[in-house]
């Protein structure tokens with residue numbers, strides 16, 4: 410058994426419905442341990458595009474790290490995602506943030522097809538804010554506590570991540 414932290418993002422179509430469908434699919438797989446609420450987040454990266462809704466899902470099951478990535482890609486395809494511009498708009502993006510073995514050890518990988526932990530998670534408020542909301546003790550292997558990583562980001566980046574159900 411492994412535990413994985415998945416980051417889900419959507420910025421095209423009915424964003425909330427897309428995220429809820431993906432989370433429901435994980436629940437129906439029998440692997441969903443916990444999920445954050447939805448957050449509206451400004452687009453990260455160089456591409457001009459609409460705001461995202463983002464969420465974090467924690468899953469646990471028989472898959473290895475490659476198996477979680479494969480499931481992430483299936484969920485993207487079920488949402489109608491096609492491969493487009495890097496960091497550009499998408500109906501659904503599912504990234505594998507971390508994978509942890511049952512012994513509590515993180516899975517580490519520098520394979521470009523599956524890098525673990527996700528190489529940009531530590532600098533993304535759209536990942537860290539929902540994750541901290543779900544798990545105040547969360548840690549990103551190799552980078553430390555999520556709470557400390559957030560404290561190191563520019564306050565305006567963190568403040569721009571807003572709980573969507575309060576908008």
Ligand SMILES: Nc1ncnc2c1ncn2[C@@H]1O[C@H](COP(=O)(O)OP(=O)(O)OP(=O)(O)O)[C@@H](O)[C@H]1O
Nearest residue numbers: 495496502503504505506521522523524525527529
């Ligand atoms: N931890 C990871 N989670 C998801 N994909 C990964 C990971 N590490 C490497 N990849 C690879 O990255 C490829 C591109 O993924 P994707 O299209 O989601 O990138 P992106 O969302 O544009 O950028 P980013 O990876 O910065 O979120 C995937 O096909 C996958 O093989």
Ligand SMILES: Nc1nc2c(c(=O)[nH]1)N=C(CO)CN2
Nearest residue numbers: 418450451452453461496535
């Ligand atoms: N706020 C936010 N920005 C992004 C996101 C995302 O999920 N949320 N995903 C991206 C894909 O690489 C690029 N930029």
